[in-house]
Amino acid sequence: MTDYLETARRVILTEAQGLAVLAEGLNGDFGRAVDLILQARGRVIVSGMGKSGHVGRKIAATLASTGTPAQFVHPAEASHGDLGMVTRADVALVLSNSGETPELADLIAHTRRFGIPLVGVASRPDSTLLRQADVALVLPAAPEACGNGIVPTTSTTMTLALGDALAVALMEHRQFTPEHFRTFHPGGKLGARLAKVGDLMHRDMPLVSEDTPMTDALLVISQKGYGVTGVIDALGHLTGIITDGDLRRHMDGLLDRRASEVMTPGPRVIAPEALAESALAQMQDRKITCLFAVADGMPQGILHIHDCLRAGIA
Structure with missing residues (x-):
């Protein structure tokens, strides 16, 4: 030997x-x-x-x-x-x-x-x-x-x-650039690492307006299956997010409140053109499971951590 x-x-x-x-x-x-x-x-x-x-x-x-x-x-x-x-x-x-x-x-x-x-x-x-x-x-x-x-x-x-x-x-x-590189490497581990948020995000998003009663917001959270909902203002800008943590913090009288009273304002977001690997890093660092993809303040989609893992980004 x-x-x-x-x-x-x-x-x-x-x-x-x-x-x-x-x-x-x-x-x-x-x-x-x-x-x-x-x-x-x-x-x-x-x-x-x-x-x-x-x-x-x-x-x-x-x-x-x-x-x-x-x-x-x-x-x-x-x-x-x-x-x-x-x-x-x-x-x-x-x-x-x-x-x-x-x-x-x-x-x-x-x-x-x-x-x-x-x-x-x-x-x-x-x-x-x-x-x-x-x-x-x-x-x-x-x-x-x-x-x-x-x-x-x-x-x-x-x-x-x-x-x-x-x-x-x-x-x-x-x-x-890495984006050029991805054009020639769409498959395998390398393609996954160079995938963009816009490639993996869901466009059918859980969204409610700021004045939505929490009874209706809870239905949206349950129906969409992400465990969260985004909150938008009258112009369609994302102003907040409601997570399970927000629900627990406002448990007392929750059903009598509106979305704007329960939401966490100024949520962490990411651009659709950002690398999905960057989104995964943010979610892992913040110990969160979802990120809204936002362009010019307007929500474009939602990315769940499981989307990244299914795509081979880990």
Whole structure:
């Protein structure tokens, strides 16, 4: 077991050292690559063979999910018709540790023939790929973590990190917001965390006017099933809320009172465009179960803590 742990630590530290060298060696070519991608009217066509191809698929997915349209094209398939996917409006991001991967030859030639911008990523500056590229991103010399230098480990980790760096630089330039991110991630845990109050709230709200007798207000509370009711003024603005705590505090003569006499004025509210995760945090912090969503003082909906939990926000 000790030997296994030592191996694991050695691999991780070796790759971490490679990443440190990569970060230190970045220069103006990285900025040129970002500018080239920003200028493209089409997509980023990512390609690579073998392990570089697997990394390329992930880079393409990261770019696409962060506001930069991207697609992975397999170099072997490109040679059999898929070159038609690569247009003059695109920019190619081609990955190869050696820079001499034979399967990339047709794709590289295609970019040169039609003037398609080419960003190459490889470890050898004098390689065919980097000599042909408009922008060459050189992976620094760093030992593979396997110990014998034959298994792509550190090199693929550096390539992946370089792809992430490109994606984040592009994302920051485009001022990509969590709302934009949610557009591409509507499902799963991430989609739930980025859901807005307006996506989960109920528009059929428990509401009564300020002069509503408490006998009627109690019926609304019971019928709607939220355990509360909002109180609105003559203009429809939310001025208060009646909870079970308010009912207990005004138990003496409750049925002879009106809503305005029982309500808690100035209730805590939230905007419909706020993240539902923020609403959940407020409810948990205040130990309450409901929040009214309000815009310009007017109630737009009601959000129950169970709505957040059902949506996977926790």
